[in-house]
Structures are given as C-alpha cells and as structure tokens.
Amino acid sequence: MKDATSRVLWVVTDEKPGHRSQQEGLVERLQALASFDVFWLNVESLDISLLDVLLRRRIKPELPAPDWILGAGAGTHSLILKLKRIFRAKTILLMRGAFPMALFDANITPVHDNPPKRRNVLPTTGVMNPVVPRYEGRDEHTGTFLIGGVNDHYQWDDA
Numbered sequence: 460m461k462d463a464t465s466r467v468l469w470v471v472t473d474e475k476p477g478h479r480s481q482q483e484g485l486v487e488r489l490q491a492l493a494s495f496d497v498f499w500l501n502v503e504s505l506d507i508s509l510l511d512v513l514l515r516r517r518i519k520p521e522l523p524a525p526d527w528i529l530g531a532g533a534g535t536h537s538l539i540l541k542l543k544r545i546f547r548a549k550t551i552l553l554m555r556g557a558f559p560m561a562l563f564d565a566n567i568t569p570v571h572d573n574p575p576k577r578r579n580v581l582p583t584t585g586v587m588n589p590v591v592p593r594y595e596g597r598d599e600h601t602g603t604f605l606i607g608g609v610n611d612h613y614q615w616d617d618a
C-alpha cells in the first residue's frame with residue numbers, strides 16, 4: 460500500500476543471478492535511505508507492444524504506477540524504455556547498456572565498463588550486491604578473493 464511518503468519502484472529482472480544480485484544490492488540500499496514499495500517484474504512476463512506504448516496503456520493494473528524503474532541486463536533495456544514512456548517514470552540502469560545512456564535517467568556503471576563522464580552516470584568500483592561487509596574480528600593484514608562464475612569477457616585457464 461502506497462503512503463504519501465513512499466515511492467514505487469518496479470524492478471525489471473531477467474533473473475540472471477549476477478543481475479539479480481546487483482538489483483537486490485541497490486534495492487536494499489535505497490530502502491535503507493527512503494521509503495519504497497518494491498515490485499519485482501520478470502522481463503519474460505511482460506509483453507508490451509508499440510501500440511501499448513503509443514496509447515500509454517496501463518501495464519500491470521494490479522500494481523501502483525512506478526515512480527522509478529530499475530533494470531540490469533541487456534534483455535531489460537527496451538522494456539524499461541517502453542515502461543518509462545507509458546508511466547513517465549524515472550529509470551535506473553545498472554551496468555552499461557546497448558542503448559545510449561542519455562535515454563535513461565540514471566546509469567550506475569562499473570568503472571571497468573569505461574562509462575563516459577556524464578551527469579546521469581555514476582561510476583562504481585566493482586558491481587553492487589547485497590553483501591554487507593563485516594569488520595569485527597577481521598585481521599587487517601589478510602583478505603579473500605572470490606573467483607568464479609561464467610563471464611563472456613574472460614576465459615579461465617585451469618592450468
């Protein structure tokens with residue numbers, strides 16, 4: 460239920476684990492700072508035609524209209540832009556997209572993706588996730604590297 464101070468955030472997800480983790484991390488931080496009603500929408504379940512966009516047909520009438528729409532992953536970009544047009548909502552894109560960054564209100568992009576210097580681009584060191592650092596009991600002279608997962612940009616050499 461939306462109250463006078465809460466904002467509505469639609470999170471458009473492709474359910475890929477890395478993208479979902481980034482979205483969860485940002486959603487947790489946003490909710491720590493402000494009141495948000497969050498609705499998760501799978502990109503596979505939303506089929507929006509050009510006519511829907513042009514006529515601004517209400518998509519997901521059972522949900523409150525979004526103030527913000529968040530997405531991560533190339534498969535979500537065109538849907539986010541369609542929803543932006545229908546609802547006149549602000550958009551947040553995690554990672555560098557295939558569409559021009561100027562089409563999105565905010566782009567949160569890791570430095571390793573070489574984001575341009577623009578007002579609507581926030582470069583990050585690494586990617587977001589829902590992991591909260593724990594400092595008590597840590598030895599400041601040791602650390603851990605976590606390596607794994609499939610990556611289109613790198614090939615692992617087991618040797």
